[in-house]
Amino acid sequence: SQQGEEDPQALSIQEGENATMNCSYKTSINNLQWYRQNSGRGLVHLILIRSNEREKHSGRLRVTLDTSKKSSSLLITASRAADTASYFCATRTGTASKLTFGTGTRLQVTL
């Protein structure tokens, strides 16, 4: 079953704008991760945020985590055409050796 649900399912913006994607999950987590998938390719790990962290930055990426609301957001600032991809959140619960992925947000960045 899907643990995470991304919102929106699809997002279209112009180059230079910021893109915000949200992820909601159902059960308590150990950490939450964001991945990017270019069309027809494998997923690439972007960033990991632990359950005791509230915000994390990596380059143009900013991730927030609100464990009380069981939600996370991924912000991509100053988007580029190369950011066009699907973005997935994934959660690890307890001591499980596995991640559960959400349904993904398809981001389209146009020139």
Place this chain on the structure above:
Amino acid sequence: SQTIHQWPATLVQPVGSPLSLECTVEGTSNPNLYWYRQAAGRGLQLLFYSVGIGQISSEVPQNLSASRPQDRQFILSSKKLLLSDSGFYLCAWSVSLTRGPLGYTFGSGTRLTVV
């Protein structure tokens, strides 16, 4: 550095034929290994994972099986493919639980079409 190899990239197989997809990891030891399937435009469904040689955990009952004959080799198999087995199959690895946070590294995927 660690690398993950997954092949073939694409595969077209008739219904009822067998399947064998292979995934190997280089540059690390005792990795956790995973097989996911992704339907078109959908999220990832965990099929199998393994925390050691010969240790396989199955997440969903289905027409597939997995084996880990060597530390860095993970094989996805089927004796008789069904149309519903079509999809994009992804292999991934991560460090084991005791070695830190579990970020995954994915292979490039296999597009399987059962006809």
